[in-house]
Amino acid sequence: MALTALICDDSLLARNQMKKSLPASFDAEIVTATNGMEALAVLRNQEIGVVFLDLTMPELDGVGVLEAIKAEKMDVFVIVVSADIQPEMQKRVMDLGALAFIQKPVNADKLGAVMRQYGLI
Numbered sequence: 001m002a003l004t005a006l007i008c009d010d011s012l013l014a015r016n017q018m019k020k021s022l023p024a025s026f027d028a029e030i031v032t033a034t035n036g037m038e039a040l041a042v043l044r045n046q047e048i049g050v051v052f053l054d055l056t057m058p059e060l061d062g063v064g065v066l067e068a069i070k071a072e073k074m075d076v077f078v079i080v081v082s083a084d085i086q087p088e089m090q091k092r093v094m095d096l097g098a099l100a101f102i103q104k105p106v107n108a109d110k111l112g113a114v115m116r117q118y119g120l121i
Contacts, residue, residue, distance in 0.1 A: 003028040003120075004047060008039040008065065009054035009081070014104065018052055018081060021106040025121045036060025040068055048076050050120055053098075055082040055089065066096035079114060081106055 005028040009015045015032050022030075028049070033039040037059045042048065051069075055062035062080060069076060080093045083104040090101045100114045115121045 003049035004031060005029070006031050006033060006039060006042055006048045006051045008033040008036065008051060008057070008062070010034050010057040011054075014054065014081075018106055021108040021111050023108070023112045023115060023121050026115065036062065036065040036068075039065050043069065043074055043076060044072075050077040050079065052079050052081050054104075055080060055084050055093070063092065063096065066093055066098060070097050077118060077120065079111075 005026075007015050007018045007030060009018065019030060031042060031046070031048075033042055035057045039051065039053070040060070043051070053062045053065060062082065066078060069078065078098045080098045080101045081104060082101070085103050093101060099118055102110055102114060112121065
């Protein structure tokens with residue numbers, strides 16, 4: 001069964017850029033969410049292997065999503081993709097269980113390296 005990946009970002013442009021930045025060897029179905037509440041609904045109703053998660057979103061931000069994932073013990077890899085590059089925020093999301101933090105705009109080479117590191121490609 002192929003992996004399913006969730007791209008969660010309130011910006012259509014950012015979601016599309018993320019899709020285009022994924023390595024060609026990444027064989028996955030891609031689903032999207034425009035805010036944290038939508039992301040949690042997807043995670044609770046569908047088996048997701050990896051989430052590419054923005055931090056700054058309406059309704060529920062990325063930190064809230066990470067907190068829920070941790071509280072509900074969801075088995076999913078999370079890679080945070082955000083323009084919020086403050087060291088305190090990076091530490092916070094890593095403490096909440098994110099695998100990696102990638103700065104926006106997404107660099108395809110860096111994304112590929114992170115995905116290789118965790119066996120996603």
